[in-house]
Amino acid sequence: MYIxxxxxxxxxxxxxxxxxxxxxxxxxxxxxxINEACNLCGACIESCPEEAIIDERVKEKKISEExxxxxxxxxxRDGKIASVAYELLGIGRRLADTLNVELSAVVFGKTDEVEExxxxxxxxxxxxxxxxxxxxxxxxxxKTLVQLIKTYKxxxxxxxxxxxxxxxxxxxxxxxxxxxxxxxxxxxxxKETRNLLQIRxxxxxxxxxxxxxxxxRPQIATVRPRVMKRGEYDPKRKGEIIxxxxxxxxxxxxxxxxxxxxxxxxxxxQDAKVIVSGGRGVGGPEGFxxxxxxxxxxxxxxxxxxxxxxxxxxxxxxxxxxxxxxxxPKLYIACGISGAVQHLVGMxxxxxxxxxNKDPNAPIFNVATYGIVGDLREIIPxxxxxxREGVIE
Amino acid sequence: xxxxxxIKQVPDVTEVRIDPQTNTLIxxxxxxxxxxxxxxxxxxxxxxxxxxxxxxxxxTMGPPQAEEILKEAISMGVDEAVLLTDKRFAGADTWATAxxxxxxxxxxxxxxxxxxxxxxxxxxxxxxPEMAEFLDIPHVxxxxxxxxxxxxxxxxxxxxxxxxxxxxLKLPALITVVKELNTPRPPSIRGRMIAKKAEIPKWxxxxxxxxxxxxxxxxxxxxxxxxxxxxxxxxxxxxxxxxEEQVTTLLRxxxxxGCI
Numbered sequence: 308m309y310i311x312x313x314x315x316x317x318x319x320x321x322x323x324x325x326x327x328x329x330x331x332x333x334x335x336x337x338x339x340x341i342n343e344a345c346n347l348c349g350a351c352i353e354s355c356p357e358e359a360i361i362d363e364r365v366k367e368k369k370i371s372e373e374x375x376x377x378x379x380x381x382x383x384r385d386g387k388i389a390s391v392a393y394e395l396l397g398i399g400r401r402l403a404d405t406l407n408v409e410l411s412a413v414v415f416g417k418t419d420e421v422e423e424x425x426x427x428x429x430x431x432x433x434x435x436x437x438x439x440x441x442x443x444x445x446x447x448x449x450k451t452l453v454q455l456i457k458t459y460k461x462x463x464x465x466x467x468x469x470x471x472x473x474x475x476x477x478x479x480x481x482x483x484x485x486x487x488x489x490x491x492x493x494x495x496x497x498k499e500t501r502n503l504l505q506i507r508x509x510x511x512x513x514x515x516x517x518x519x520x521x522x523x524r525p526q527i528a529t530v531r532p533r534v535m536k537r538g539e540y541d542p543k544r545k546g547e548i549i550x551x552x553x554x555x556x557x558x559x560x561x562x563x564x565x566x567x568x569x570x571x572x573x574x575x576x577q578d579a580k581v582i583v584s585g586g587r588g589v590g591g592p593e594g595f596x597x598x599x600x601x602x603x604x605x606x607x608x609x610x611x612x613x614x615x616x617x618x619x620x621x622x623x624x625x626x627x628x629x630x631x632x633x634x635x636p637k638l639y640i641a642c643g644i645s646g647a648v649q650h651l652v653g654m655x656x657x658x659x660x661x662x663x664n665k666d667p668n669a670p671i672f673n674v675a676t677y678g679i680v681g682d683l684r685e686i687i688p689x690x691x692x693x694x695r696e697g698v699i700e
Numbered sequence: 701x702x703x704x705x706x707i708k709q710v711p712d713v714t715e716v717r718i719d720p721q722t723n724t725l726i727x728x729x730x731x732x733x734x735x736x737x738x739x740x741x742x743x744x745x746x747x748x749x750x751x752x753x754x755x756x757x758x759x760t761m762g763p764p765q766a767e768e769i770l771k772e773a774i775s776m777g778v779d780e781a782v783l784l785t786d787k788r789f790a791g792a793d794t795w796a797t798a799x800x801x802x803x804x805x806x807x808x809x810x811x812x813x814x815x816x817x818x819x820x821x822x823x824x825x826x827x828x829p830e831m832a833e834f835l836d837i838p839h840v841x842x843x844x845x846x847x848x849x850x851x852x853x854x855x856x857x858x859x860x861x862x863x864x865x866x867x868x869l870k871l872p873a874l875i876t877v878v879k880e881l882n883t884p885r886p887p888s889i890r891g892r893m894i895a896k897k898a899e900i901p902k903w904x905x906x907x908x909x910x911x912x913x914x915x916x917x918x919x920x921x922x923x924x925x926x927x928x929x930x931x932x933x934x935x936x937x938x939x940x941x942x943x944e945e946q947v948t949t950l951l952r953x954x955x956x957x958g959c960i
Contacts, residue, residue: 309917328716328927330730342763343787344763345791346790346924347790347917347923347924348924384861384862443865445832445838445841469861470841470842470858470859470861471861473825473826473841474839474841474842476829477794477825477826477830478829478830478833478839480795480830480921481798481799481829481831481833482833486793486795486920487794489794489822489824490823509821509822509927510711510713510821513713513930514928515928515929515930516924516926517925517926517927518923518924518925519925520922520923558870559838560838560840560867560868560869560870560873561867561868562867563866563867565863566863566864575861576861577861578861581959581960622880623859623878623879623880624859624880629713629820630736630737637959638954638960649714652714656930659954659957673936674933677936677938677953678936678938678939679938679946679950681946682943685943689944689947690947690951694951
């Protein structure tokens with residue numbers, strides 16, 4: 308169950324000390340010693356040139372064979388199935404085909420798009436259409452999903468790493484004593500064990516980790532929006548819709564109202580394909596109007612650095628970075644953002660990054676696919692003008 | 701009003717890097733800090749206490765040196781703090797962590813538990829809602845505003861992906877908070893003096909009455925198989941020329957890549 312040092316073999320070289328992400332190894336009297344900060348990640352094992360680190364983490368296998376099938380939770384907001392649900396069907400289909408099992412979707416709340424889930428790859432849809440499920444009621448959602456899982460026993464459950472998924476899925480995992488991995492960016496099947504390899508960023512995206520839940524089922528993971536690709540759409544695809552009786556909500560929590568702030572993004576930051584983001588260099592709320600104009604032209608939305616939010620130029624909901632949101636659009640345009648690490652960890656996994664900044668030494672240029680050293684007040688209007696004119700060449 | 705705030709000591713993740721040559725972590729000089737969201741959780745608890753009276757207790761699970769952040773919490777005005785520390789707690793994933801914290805919360809008794817939205821080392825945001833399930837109480841995540849609170853219930857606003865939602869919930873309950881909720885107070889001089897002298901109780905497995913096979917590595921359904929450096933970003937290019945030329949090149953490139 309633990310990682311140990313073979314004192315005979317250890318020569319105190321310290322390779323493991325550097326390899327440890329948690330600072331859990333010390334050299335004392337020329338020998339390595341692992342202390343209680345150890346997280347059993349195993350990073351030290353391969354680092355040892357003397358093979359003096361013993362891996363005793365291997366656990367006995369006792370997974371139930373009854374658990375079969377891949378499930379995805381298809382969230383709806385205001386009756387519309389979230390885009391991430393179709394992405395989950397894409398990856399879910401691949402996993403299900405590898406495992407040679409069925410792919411099912413679970414939908415809570417009324418929507419007209421249940422059939423769409425089948426056309427995008429689901430074999431079955433478990434559907435609770437009652438109005439109590441229209442908005443996220445964490446207790447009701449988790450209780451219902453737990454009951455479905457106990458009845459049908461899927462081996463894998465995927466949900467979006469969205470406000471909804473990240474809020475109630477942990478309750479499901481806690482109740483089932485199942486492994487839950489947050490914010491996965493990659494999912495694969497380890498063929499021999501049928502284990503789900505869950506790849507996710509840790510330490511603010513500076514490190515990637517592969518996580519497994521070898522002894523519990525279902526294996527539950529939340530997946531970031533816009534990371535997985537949709538599968539194939541087949542309008543003739545047939546599947547089964549199973550209507551599920553609703554449970555009664557608890558009397559301990561009630562959604563009173565949805566506040567649709569008019570200043571709020573039409574496209575949520577996490578779903579946006581294009582984000583035009585502004586920092587201190589934007590200069591004020593007026594500057595953000597220009598960013599909005601560009602974002603609208605590109606079919607995207609606006610983001611901001613902490614500096615701009617702290618100045619009060621734009622609400623906190625738009626903040627990208629360590630204490631804001633993590634985004635991965637296809638295109639991220641950073642305007643007047645210097646690129647503090649706290650900002651970079653929230654956006655560095657974007658496909659294409661464009662940086663516009665006056666300071667040629669700004670760290671944002673280190674992650675930028677395309678950098679423009681210049682005044683954004685000159686560059687952005689030019690961009691807007693050229694896009695409007697359709698002048699590309 | 702008994703309020704528990706769950707806090708965590710984390711490495712300052714912005715300082716953690718993998719050496720691309722050796723694939724090992726460069727962690728020299730990486731300082732330990734209190735998770736940034738937790739200051740907002742503490743501030744929320746202190747404000748509620750000022751309004752309704754009661755007591756605020758900060759708890760954390762971690763190695764002995766995690767006491768530092770509990771002292772910091774006391775210096776901000778928290779009444780008491782408990783450190784959950786035990787070799788058997790080591791290697792806990794979110795499930796085992798939430799279980800351990802819930803056992804401590806049960807022992808302390810509470811009307812409200814407040815957590816930061818997530819910790820910046822793991823970024824999972826799972827421990828709060830998992831605790832609520834273990835304790836069989838309602839929870840609300842991403843609280844940006846506390847509109848009303850009494851000894852029996854509260855109304856909060858939560859930040860969703862595309863809107864805000866106003867939620868009523870009955871106490872006892874758990875909330876996780878985002879930084880928009882408040883501005884944390886700095887430690888006072890008096891607070892610092894109290895923190896310096898404070899004796900922080902250390903609770904292990906027996907003190908909280910936890911089952912050994914539900915804590916630490918043994919109790920954790922997930923395990924880390926390996927870690928690696930993220931793939932490096934592709935080519936970088938600074939666009940030259942007049943603004944006119946720069947913009948033209950940029951648009952041509954973005955069009956070529958299918959971005960626009």
